[in-house]
Amino acid sequence: MTSTDAFSMSAVSAPQAVTAPRPKKERDLRLDFFRGIAMFIILFAHTPGNPWTLWIPARWGFSDATEMFVFCSGMASAIAFGATFDRAGIFLGSMRVAYRIWQVYWAHVGLFFATVALMVFLTDLDITSRNYWGNLNLWMLFVESEMWDNPNILFSFMTLQWVPNLFDILPMYMVILAMMPVVIMLARVHFGLVVAASLLMWLLAQRSLTEAFGLPYLNFTAEPWLGNDNWQRRWFLNPFGWQLIFFTGFAFMRGWLPKPPVTAWLIALAAALVLINIPFSNIGVREFDFEFAREWRSAHRQWFSKTDFGVLRFVQFLALAYLAWVIAGDKGARIRATASTLGRLWAPILALLLKVGQQSLAVFVVSIIVGRFNGVVLDLVGRSAMTVLLVNLFGMALLVATAYLASWMKSQPWRVKGGVNAAA
Template structure:
C-alpha cells in the first residue's frame, strides 16, 4: 500500500527482484509493496465472499470503516499509473486513451463472462436437487431469469448490475475516466484535482449515480463517481503528482489514534451495546456509506495506508527476506514470492475468487460449516486454487512457446 514517490519505485523493484526470484516477470519494473498488498487483499476478498465463512468475522472490514475494497481500488490506481503512465508520457494522450480503452474492453468481457459462469453454475446447482439452498435466490438472480430478454440487454449495457457483480463495472468506469483526468492535469494540476473532487461531491449529493436494474430505482452498489477518489489518489502518488508524505512519528501516532478510535464505531460486538453509536451511525451514514464512498471511509483508509507505508519501510525493505540462508529467511522468501505472484495476477485471481467463493460456500453447506476443521479446509482449498491460478496465468503470460528449446 505504498504512498512512495517514483524515485523509490525503481529502488524497491530492483531490490525485490534480487531477493524474491520468480515473483515478477523479467524486464518489468514493479513495486514489491504494490504486489505484496494486492496479494494479501486477494486472499481477504475470497474470505469475504464465501457464504457462511467464519473467517469473515476477522477481516479488516469488521474493525474499521474502510475494507479490502479500498485497498484493491487504491492499488489498482497505482498499478494503472505504472501500466499506462508511460504510454501517455511517451506516445501522447490519444494513444494512452487507446491503451486504456483496450483494458476497459478486457474488464468488460471479464465481467460478462464472470456473470454468465456464476449464473449458469447456480442454475445447475438448483437443478441438481441435491441441495436445499436456493443458490439462484441467494444471489438474487431470479429477476434475471424471470425477465431474461430485458435483463440480458441490461447486462450487456451495464444497466443491470447485481450486487455480487458490481466491482468490475465500477473499476471499468473509473478506468475510462483516466484519459480525462490526465488531460486535465496537463492543463493544470488544480484542474485535475477539481475534476476528481467535483465528481466525488456529485456522488455524495446523489447527482451522479448509475442505475443498477431496469425495474427499480436501485443504483450501483459501488458508485464509480465516488470510488474514483481513492483510485486517483493511488494514481497520483505513483505518478508523482502527489509527494510522498513525511516520515514523522507524530503522524504515525495521529494515524494510529484515528484507526483505534474508529474500532468501537464499527466493530459489531461493541456497537450493538452502544445505542449512542448506533444512533450516530444512522444520523451520519453519509460519512461512512460504502456505495458513494463516504468521507470517513477515505480518512480511515488514508490512516491505515500511512501506517502500512511506514511499517514496510523505504522501498519495502521490511517485507523483503532477511539476509542469509536461515530457515526463517528461506521460508519467508518462498511465502513472499507466492503472495507477490498472486498480487501480480490480480484480475485473473479476482475473477477466480468470485467464482470459487460460491462453490466454497456450497462445500461448507455439504461438509457442515459448524466445524472449525471444515472451515479451515475450505479456506485453505480456496487459497491453494488462487495460488495455482496466479502461477498458471503467469506461466501463460511468459509465452514459453516462444522460447527456443529441444523438442
C-alpha cells in the first residue's frame, strides 16, 4: 500500500469533528405579535378611501400603529444590536448598525421608485380617471416650475433632503438608528445621560415649545427648494421627537429600565388613561359629537402632534403598552397559552401574525405599494361592504405571502441544497 493510499484510507476512516450547533435564541413572542398587528393596521391606513381606516385603533386615542411599530423596533434593536456592542465593541457594533441603515436606505429608494412607477402606470390607464401620482404630491417630479428654482429633485431625494408624502417612516427610522452608537456610549458612562439627551432632543423637536421660547427647532426640511427657514414642509415624522419612544423600548429590552410591577392600581390607572382619551379622539368627535372635545383638539394640537410626537401620544401609548404587556404575559406566555387553548381557531392566525411581525421591513415596503394599489381598485369597483372586505383580505394575503417568501429567502435554501449535492 502506498503512502498516498494509506493517507486516503485514514482520511476516510478518521472520525469527523462535530461542531455543536449554537443554541437558538428564543424570540420574544410579544414583539413579533404586536409588530404583525401593526403591519396590517398600516396597510389599512395607507389604503386611500378605505372605510376600515375609520375604525383602526388610532381613531380611539392619540397614538396609533406608528407608535407600536417604533416602540417594538426599539426593543427588537436592543436584541439585534445590543449583544454586538457588548461582544464586539463600539466600532463593530456601529458598523453593524451602519449596515442596517444601508439596507433600510435602499429599501426606501426602491419603495419610492416602485410606487411612483405603479402610480404613473395606473394614472395612464383608460379605466382610471384620477391622477394618482398627483395625490402623492409628486408634481415637482413631473412638472417644471420657476417657484421651485429648478431643484435637482433626484439628488434631493437620494440625499433625504426631499421626503415626499407617504415616504417618511424609513428616513425617520434611519436617523434614529444612527443615534444608537451614541446612546450606547452615553449609557456606559451613566444611564442618566441617555435620559437627558433623549428628553432634550424631544423638547427641541416640539415646534410650539421652540417657537414660544425662541429655541432652535430640530427637524429636517422635506422640500429644500422652499428654504430652510420655512415651517410648512418639514419631515412629517420628526426623528428627534420619535426617538423618545424608540429608545424607551430599547431601554426596557436592555434592562436599563426595570419592568413595571403588575398591580391592580397600576392596571386601573392605565385603563383610565386609555378611556379618558376616547372622548377627545377621532371617534369621540366623529361618532359622539363631543363639541368640547372638538374645540379642545383645535386649540391644543401641539399636545398630540404626530409630526413632533406630542406628549399625550406618549402617555396614551405607554398606558396601552402596559395593558398589552400585562395581558400578553412574560415573553407572550398568555398569547401562546391562548393558542394552545383555542387550537385550530387561533393557532394558524397566530402563526401568520408572528411571521408577518418577524419580516417587518419587507412587509412594510410591500404594504405601502399594495395599499396604494388597493385604493385604485376600490375607486374602480366601488366601496360596498363586500368589495372593501375582499380588497382588504387580498392585501392581507399579499403581506402574509411576502413574509413567508422573505423568511424562506433568508433561510438560504440554495446553500442546503448545495451541501446535499456536494456530499453526494
